[in-house]
Amino acid sequence: MKSQKETLSRALTEKLPNGYAFDMIYVEGGVFQMGGADDDAYYDEQPVHEVKLDRLYIGQYPVVQALWAAVMDKDAPVSAENREHPMEMVSWEDAQSFIQKLNEITGKTYRLPTEAEWEYAARGGQQGHGYIYAGSNDLDEVGWYVRNSDGKEKTVGRKKPNELGIYGMSGNVLEWCQDLYSGNYYEECKRQGVVENPQGPAKGTFRVLRGGSWYLEAQRCRCTYRHYDPPSGRFTDMGFRLALSFEGK
Template sequence: MKSIIIMLMSCLVAVTVSAQGIIRRPAATKPKPTVRNPQSRGSSAVRPKPAQPKKADPINSLAEPLRSHLKKLVADMVLVEGGTYMMGNPDRDKNDEYAKDVPHEVTLSSFYICKYEVTEALWTAVMGSNPSDHKSGDNYPVEQVNWYDCQDFVEKLSELTGRHFRLPTEAEWEYAARGGQRSRGYRYSGSYNLDEIGWHVGNAHHYKREVGTKKPNELGLYDMTGNVSEWCQDKLDIEYYHHSPSINPQGPDRSTYKDNHCFRGGSFCDDDKYDELKVYTRNIGGMPPEEKYGHLGLRLAMSVN
């Protein structure tokens, strides 16, 4: 009987050990997820877009010497950062002739304007002929161009370059002449000393001079005072300053006299005793758009967009 009991206890121990062995068996290892190659076929990974090819500059397809003239022109365009300034004649009570140039606040968007007046060489390269009364040389400002001629010029220039060249508005012209955001409040464009920055009757002796030979203004612009006067885009209304928009004014719909347009800057014909050479002065008569003069040329502007 005793032996039977011993045998039964041995069997129980064996079963217990066997059960413990089953419980302690390690869990099955989870299979590692398959990592797909993003370059493999059928991958849902987002692929970077290929870089867009740079748009070709139409200037590069032009023949010489036109190509070189236009490349220089583009390089000479100066960015004028937009801002707010007081446009008009602060000394209007001292000169009845310019009493309509009442100071008023103007805010402008950024734009480009050329360092130099348009030269005989540039005009000839674009238009095929030189209209100047005094054909003085490649680096002299073109003149004897009327407002309509200037429109034809900027239209052709825009087609050749793929850029939007134009005449500056009167508000843009004055802002740039004053030095934009860098203005130091000079009477003339870049100085209180007229001889330092401009060609006028006292030092030019009634002849135009090479562009860029005087000191530039705060923005690096040359001859904004003197040398040749410069056409603006606007028509001229002597009352316009009293009701013009305060943001990006484009000029009046009608002129006070016929269809006269603005011109600015004074010229080698003007005397420093008068106000034509000052940055804030506009000629109250303007100029008929079909008329040409030997002291009147242009400077190019360009929209940022």
């Protein structure tokens, strides 16, 4: 099992032509138990089922306003004082537009994480300790939520990271995932046995969000909590985090 130091040593730094840089954390692939079995779990977090994932990179932070501005240029509604705050008020569709432009700039294939990839990374991957929240059983250590946020999003990186060195996967802003949402999807997965690199249900109206936010209570900031909204939905606590498939040995 790799240490956090070893994991961080494999991080990918993406430097854009305008000089702005951001970091992607390496997540070793593996098998994990997806879903929630505790008393706080909602029905759509059950049943717990086994998932196998390939390795990937995932953003060390959610996409911040400075990164949004660096990619979207003059179209970016970004205030100077909030450059390192998560980009919020973005829909799933907005995130896709950003990613398309980022890929044109970098020549890579950035994307949103799948719901399974998101939960696996939040729980620390192969280094996970089984925490309720991303990096701790004490949400105040790792996240901004309704009881400590003063009613607004916060600068990224001010709380402790999780076992992989990833920040803010519990609280601050909800994060869009690639998947469509189904409340019964985990039942389908359970029937299949070990599910490899699940992509979510084939049909649906809503898209998945994960991680809770500054606006929500602690129960909705757990690693296994599932949220959903229309792909056009925007709110002041909705953001996103990048993923990138690992290529090479």
